Amino acid sequence: MxxxxxxxxxxxxxxxxxxxxxxxxxxxxxxxxxxxxxxxxxxxxxxxxxxxxxxxxxxxxxxxxxxxxxxxxxxxxxxxxxxxxxxxxxxxxxxxxxxxxxxxxxxxxxxxxxxxxxxxxxxxxxxxxxxxxxxxxxxxxxxxxxxxxxxxxxxxxxxxxxxxxxxxxxxxxxxxxxxxxxxxxxxxxxxxxxxxxxxxxxxxxxxxxxxxxxxxxxxxxSLSYNDTIIYSKSTSYQRIILTKRGKVLRLFLNGNLQFSSDDEYRYHEALVHPGLQALPRARKVLIMGGGDGLAVREILKYPNVEQITLVDLDKGMTSLFQKNEMLLSLNKKSLLSKKVKVINADAFTWARQQKDTFDFIVVDFPDPSNYSVGKLYTNSFYSIIKELLNPDGIMVVQSTSPFVAPKSFWTVNKTLESVGLHTVPYHNYVPSFGEWGYIMAMKKSFYKKPNSFISNLKFVSKESMDQMLYFPKDMAKRETEVNKLNNQVLVKYFEDEWASVL
CATH class of the missing domain: 1.20.1250.20 (MFS general substrate transporter like domains)
Known part of the structure; x- marks a missing residue:
C-alpha cells in the first residue's frame, strides 16, 4: 500500500x-x-x-x-x-x-x-x-x-x-x-x-x-410566497425576505411575516403611542428589537424626545432599513436620524452591562417561538430591564395574540408582574395578524389613559384606546406560570397555541 x-x-x-x-x-x-x-x-x-x-x-x-x-x-x-x-x-x-x-x-x-x-x-x-x-x-x-x-x-x-x-x-x-x-x-x-x-x-x-x-x-x-420576492439574504441570525405586490411590501424573517406595509401602522401606533403619549416629559427612549425602524418612526413624532437608542441583534436587518429606498420611504429614514443610535448586540448581554436609564422602553422582539428568543421574555430579563426604567417611566412589550394564544399573552403579563412591575394589558386588530396584544409595565401604578393623542396618527385615538383596553371573555385573563430561564414555559404555551391554527 x-x-x-x-x-x-x-x-x-x-x-x-x-x-x-x-x-x-x-x-x-x-x-x-x-x-x-x-x-x-x-x-x-x-x-x-x-x-x-x-x-x-x-x-x-x-x-x-x-x-x-x-x-x-x-x-x-x-x-x-x-x-x-x-x-x-x-x-x-x-x-x-x-x-x-x-x-x-x-x-x-x-x-x-x-x-x-x-x-x-x-x-x-x-x-x-x-x-x-x-x-x-x-x-x-x-x-x-x-x-x-x-x-x-x-x-x-x-x-x-x-x-x-x-x-x-x-x-x-x-x-x-x-x-x-x-x-x-x-x-x-x-x-x-x-x-x-x-x-x-x-x-x-x-x-x-x-x-x-x-x-x-x-x-x-418564489414557490413559498404569493408576492414577488425583491430582496432575500441570509444573515448570521435569520433569513430575510422582502416581497412586493403592487405598492404593498411584506417582510418575512425565517418565513414568518413581520409586517405588511398596508397595515403596519396599526401595530406600531398601538405599540408606541398609548405609552409615550402619557409621558409628556420623556426625553430618552430605548427600543429593543424593532430593527425595521418603524417604531422609531412613531417615536420621532414627539419633539420632546431627544435621544433614541435601538438595540437589535442583526446588523443585516438594520443596514437594510438604513439603505433600501423603498424601506427608507416606509420608515421615513428614521434610523438615519441624528437622535437615533443603532447598536447591534444581543439584548440580554447589552442590558446587563448598562447603567443608563430611560423614560420609555419599547420591547419589540419576535414571538417566543424558541428558547433563544424566549429568554427575552423571562423574569430574569425583565428584572434587568426594570433597572433601566426611570421611576416614572413606562415600558411596553409586544406580547403575541391574546385571542389565538391567550396563555402566552397572559404569561408575559404575569412574568412582568412577578418582578414587581404594574401592568396595563391592551390589544388591537391588525389585519395581517389578527388580534394582537401589548402590555405596558411601570414601577408605579400611575398610568392614565391620555385624553388626546398627537394629530398625525392613522389609527390610535381616545376612542380606539377605549376598545384596546377592553378584554372580552374569549381573551380574558388566564392562570399561567411565570416564564423563567430554567423552564421557558412561554415557548411551550406559544408552540401549543399557535400549532392549532397553523
Missing part, C-alpha cells in the same frame, strides 16, 4: 467530519426556516441524524472486501445526497404533503452514509498505526473538523453563501476526497477508472448547482 495513504486518509477524516456536521446544521436550519423556528426542529433533526450515524457505523461491519473502493463510493454518495439536499427540500416544500417524510428521509440517509465513513477509514488505517495511535489520530482530526464546521457555518457560510450554495460546496468537498484517493492510489483500487469518472461527473454536476444556487434559491422561495 502506498506510503502516502495514511496522510491522505487522515486529511479525509478532517474533511468528512467537517462536511458531516455541515449537513446536519443545514438540515436543522432548513427545518427551522420551513417548519417554524423552534427548538423542536433542531432537536429532532440532531437526534435522527446521530441515530442514523449509529446505524451507518453498525452497517460498516458488513463491508469486508475492497474497503477503499467502498469508501470512495460512499464519499460520492454523501457528496451527492448532501449537496442536493437543501435544493430538494426548498423545491418540494410547497408541493408535497408529506414534507417531513422527505426531510427526515434525507437526514437519515445522509446520517447513515456519514456514519459509515469513519469506521471504514479506521479499518483502512488499522495496519498503518498502533491501535491507540489510530484512535487518537482519527478522532483528533474528526473533532477538529467538527469544531471548524460549527464555527464557520454561522459566521461565514450562511451570511456569505447561504444554505443552497453551502450544501453544494461541501458536496464538492466530499466527492473531491473520493477523487483524491482515486488519483493517488490507482493500483490499490479495483475499477478505479469508473470511480474516478463518477467522481469527476459528480463534481461537475455539483459545481453546476453551486453556480446556479442563487437562481435555484430564488425560484424555490
Amino acid at each position: 502506498n506510503n502516502k495513504l495514511p496522510a491522505v486518509l487522515l486529511l479525509s477524516v478532517f474533511v468528512v467530519a467537517t462536511c458531516g456536521l455541515i449537513y446536519e446544521l443545514i438540515a436543522g436550519t432548513l427545518a427551522s426556516y420551513l417548519l417554524g423556528d423552534s427548538v423542536t426542529q433542531f432537536s429532532t433533526i440532531i437526534g435522527v441524524y446521530l441515530f442514523s450515524m449509529g446505524i451507518g457505523s453498525w452497517l460498516s461491519k458488513y463491508f469486508e472486501k475492497n474497503i477503499l473502493s467502498w469508501f470512495i463510493q460512499i464519499e460520492i454518495l454523501v457528496g451527492i445526497v448532501g449537496g442536493i439536499s437543501s435544493t430538494l427540500l426548498f423545491l418540494l416544500f410547497e408541493s408535497i404533503a408529506s414534507f417531513r417524510v422527505l426531510l427526515y428521509g434525507l437526514v437519515s440517509l445522509t446520517g447513515i452514509l456519514v456514519g459509515l465513513e469513519i469506521p471504514l477509514l479506521m479499518r483502512i488505517l488499522q495496519n498503518r498505526f498502533e491501535f491507540k495511535d489510530l484512535v487518537s489520530k482519527v478522532f483528533t482530526f474528526d473533532y477538529i473538523g467538527a469544531l471548524l464546521a460549527s464555527l464557520i457555518f454561522p459566521l461565514v457560510l450562511i451570511p456569505y453563501l447561504g444554505l443552497v450554495k453551502t450544501a453544494y460546496l461541501f458536496g464538492i468537498l466530499n466527492v473531491s476526497v473520493a477523487l483524491l484517493v482515486c488519483v493517488n492510489f490507482k493500483k490499490e483500487i479495483p475499477a478505479v477508472n469508473y470511480l474516478q469518472s463518477a467522481s469527476i461527473i459528480s463534481i461537475l454536476g455539483l459545481l453546476l448547482g453551486f453556480v446556479y444556487a442563487e437562481k435555484i434559491t430564488n425560484f424555490s422561495e
Whole structure:
C-alpha cells in the first residue's frame, strides 16, 4: 500500500467530519426556516441524524472486501445526497404533503452514509498505526473538523453563501476526497477508472448547482410566497425576505411575516403611542428589537424626545432599513436620524452591562417561538430591564395574540408582574395578524389613559384606546406560570397555541 495513504486518509477524516456536521446544521436550519423556528426542529433533526450515524457505523461491519473502493463510493454518495439536499427540500416544500417524510428521509440517509465513513477509514488505517495511535489520530482530526464546521457555518457560510450554495460546496468537498484517493492510489483500487469518472461527473454536476444556487434559491422561495420576492439574504441570525405586490411590501424573517406595509401602522401606533403619549416629559427612549425602524418612526413624532437608542441583534436587518429606498420611504429614514443610535448586540448581554436609564422602553422582539428568543421574555430579563426604567417611566412589550394564544399573552403579563412591575394589558386588530396584544409595565401604578393623542396618527385615538383596553371573555385573563430561564414555559404555551391554527 502506498506510503502516502495514511496522510491522505487522515486529511479525509478532517474533511468528512467537517462536511458531516455541515449537513446536519443545514438540515436543522432548513427545518427551522420551513417548519417554524423552534427548538423542536433542531432537536429532532440532531437526534435522527446521530441515530442514523449509529446505524451507518453498525452497517460498516458488513463491508469486508475492497474497503477503499467502498469508501470512495460512499464519499460520492454523501457528496451527492448532501449537496442536493437543501435544493430538494426548498423545491418540494410547497408541493408535497408529506414534507417531513422527505426531510427526515434525507437526514437519515445522509446520517447513515456519514456514519459509515469513519469506521471504514479506521479499518483502512488499522495496519498503518498502533491501535491507540489510530484512535487518537482519527478522532483528533474528526473533532477538529467538527469544531471548524460549527464555527464557520454561522459566521461565514450562511451570511456569505447561504444554505443552497453551502450544501453544494461541501458536496464538492466530499466527492473531491473520493477523487483524491482515486488519483493517488490507482493500483490499490479495483475499477478505479469508473470511480474516478463518477467522481469527476459528480463534481461537475455539483459545481453546476453551486453556480446556479442563487437562481435555484430564488425560484424555490418564489414557490413559498404569493408576492414577488425583491430582496432575500441570509444573515448570521435569520433569513430575510422582502416581497412586493403592487405598492404593498411584506417582510418575512425565517418565513414568518413581520409586517405588511398596508397595515403596519396599526401595530406600531398601538405599540408606541398609548405609552409615550402619557409621558409628556420623556426625553430618552430605548427600543429593543424593532430593527425595521418603524417604531422609531412613531417615536420621532414627539419633539420632546431627544435621544433614541435601538438595540437589535442583526446588523443585516438594520443596514437594510438604513439603505433600501423603498424601506427608507416606509420608515421615513428614521434610523438615519441624528437622535437615533443603532447598536447591534444581543439584548440580554447589552442590558446587563448598562447603567443608563430611560423614560420609555419599547420591547419589540419576535414571538417566543424558541428558547433563544424566549429568554427575552423571562423574569430574569425583565428584572434587568426594570433597572433601566426611570421611576416614572413606562415600558411596553409586544406580547403575541391574546385571542389565538391567550396563555402566552397572559404569561408575559404575569412574568412582568412577578418582578414587581404594574401592568396595563391592551390589544388591537391588525389585519395581517389578527388580534394582537401589548402590555405596558411601570414601577408605579400611575398610568392614565391620555385624553388626546398627537394629530398625525392613522389609527390610535381616545376612542380606539377605549376598545384596546377592553378584554372580552374569549381573551380574558388566564392562570399561567411565570416564564423563567430554567423552564421557558412561554415557548411551550406559544408552540401549543399557535400549532392549532397553523
